[in-house]
Amino acid sequence: MGSHDTADGRSARSTRRTFLSASASAAATAVAVPLIAEPAAAGAAAPPPGPGHRIRPQAPDRELRELLRRVDPERIEATVRRLAAFGTRHTLSSQDDPVRGIGAARDWIHERMTAYAAASGGRMTVELQSYVQDPAPRIPTATRITNVVATLRGDTAPNRTYVVTGHYDSRASDVADAVADAPGADDDASGVAVVLELARLMATRRTAATIVFAAVAGEEQGLYGSTHLARQLKAAGADVQGMFSNDIVGSSTADDGTRDPRTLRLFAEGVPTAETPAEATVRQSVGGENDSPSRQLARFVTDVADNDATGMRVRVVYRRDRYLRGSDHIPFLREGWPAGRFTEPHEDFAHQHQDVRVVDGRQYGDLPEFCDFAYIARVARVNGAALWSLARAPGTPRGAVIVTTNLTNDTTLRWQRDDDPDVAGYEVVWRETTAADWQRVVDVGDVTEATVDLSKDNVFFGVRAVGRDGLRSPVAFPKPGS
Missing domain, CATH: 3.40.630.10 (Zn peptidases)
Structure with a gap:
């Protein structure tokens, strides 16, 4: 996703890009994520500005609705x-x-x-x-x-x-x-x-x-x-x-x-x-x-x-x-x-x-x-x-760690890849420390490490797995580590 650039091609401060890097094994990729929060749904509290998108409930699919009926x-x-x-x-x-x-x-x-x-x-x-x-x-x-x-x-x-x-x-x-x-x-x-x-x-x-x-x-x-x-x-x-x-x-x-x-x-x-x-x-x-x-x-x-x-x-x-x-x-x-x-x-x-x-x-x-x-x-x-x-859905990710060995204004998380064949990838979720529920989500792909341009001092982070049919796991809260 792109940012809103000024006339001279530089990104305005209020709409600067944030870069999320993710790596698995020796591979590493960079994904541009906008810092601008999308408009809030009617009656819903606006999520904080930052990487990713507003987190939304998992809607029941046809098979689940039939079971519940x-x-x-x-x-x-x-x-x-x-x-x-x-x-x-x-x-x-x-x-x-x-x-x-x-x-x-x-x-x-x-x-x-x-x-x-x-x-x-x-x-x-x-x-x-x-x-x-x-x-x-x-x-x-x-x-x-x-x-x-x-x-x-x-x-x-x-x-x-x-x-x-x-x-x-x-x-x-x-x-x-x-x-x-x-x-x-x-x-x-x-x-x-x-x-x-x-x-x-x-x-x-x-x-x-x-x-x-x-x-x-x-x-x-x-x-x-x-x-x-x-x-x-x-x-x-x-x-x-x-x-x-x-x-x-x-x-x-x-x-x-x-x-x-x-x-x-x-x-x-x-x-x-x-x-x-x-x-x-x-x-x-x-x-x-x-x-x-x-x-x-x-x-x-x-x-x-x-x-x-x-x-x-x-x-x-x-x-x-x-x-x-x-x-x-x-x-x-x-x-x-x-x-x-x-x-x-x-x-x-x-x-x-x-x-x-x-x-x-x-x-x-x-x-x-x-x-x-x-x-x-x-x-x-x-x-x-x-x-x-x-x-x-896939199981809750294991071994989730938030790297705390360096003084930086970004945040790196690591976790173990599940051997479940249904796993399609992972998402990083985050919220304000005063919020009860997760507010924003960043799709990082099928990787075991991600770096988000957002300070770990100011928000809480978590990691969840995504299945091939789109079902998500519960969130794993990372422990401090290296």
Whole structure:
């Protein structure tokens, strides 16, 4: 692209060229990039002037739109009602009663997953992933914990893995009460319904990366099932590049009656749980507290799933989770993987973790009657858009470094090239340090190094991969290096 030259052929200061150089191996190229920001779209904040173009959301393609259209609210409702009908799904309830308790729920979920896998042509496998948990807080005696796990193997990058969970155990007001009715419709049959619906829809579709659909147990007693799942994936050497927990995603109504049927919260931590103190110090020294892998994953979700195809606004919350509580993404954070927790916009505490009862003619308890099934379907679409886009796009770039060994007013970034055959090239993204989201993007081609005529002292940089079909990966935030 050219600049606006003066009459004597020199570039005016306000419209000077900036040069971006990129190299891979011994090759190097120079690309002229204008410093003038293009006009802002109506109602949108203008991006800062500088190299590249305004960054825009990734619009869903025809195939993704078709997948999201097939999300079925009636099927989701049937799943929630069936799980609630087991009476209780408490982790300590019966494991061998055919009609009541966590064992009956486990077997029903396994049956559903197996039926979906039968249509996958062998690409989806289903397992009952079990272990015996020794006595611990909230586990008075040795107890078998069982996850129901469906794995849809990717075609070209099968070790790259994305995980989505809902927990199928439930609880009453007394977390130790394994006998009382605890239908657990919102917490968390709603999340399990999302997982089952996505497994059904994606079983017949092909992806580059692997997707794991898991109904986990033991959440209410201490995240036991998800901890076991994360450890099993770690032991297997899986490259988990993203994980979503769907926990309490069944209602759009707060305890004061306020409704917000088009908003879904996504909790995403800042400084990673698994970082060492030394790593955290480095992150803070360069201002990267808001640029953890989980925050980049959350930005990716808003990029691909906050649109008309899902019908939802994704409200990212810059916290690991809510006060006093935690969900099944936390064990994945502990393993050093990017993860987030989806949950409804408000919570109705009168119906969560409450025994089923009638007071003054009003019924209380976590019952299906208090769920919004159209809302859960939209939550499933958000998850579906994110997982589909992640599993079809290239993986997040590795080894991203911002060179800090020289005092210069330009910025050099380096990264490792992915061996994924779908990678077509890379993009450098950047934003003002006070901006929450990436603002501008520079296409640098199929290279592993780029130099941008913009000071690293003043803005934040990142790198993302681009697939041959135009799908982009989450952004990798570079570490200081040489």
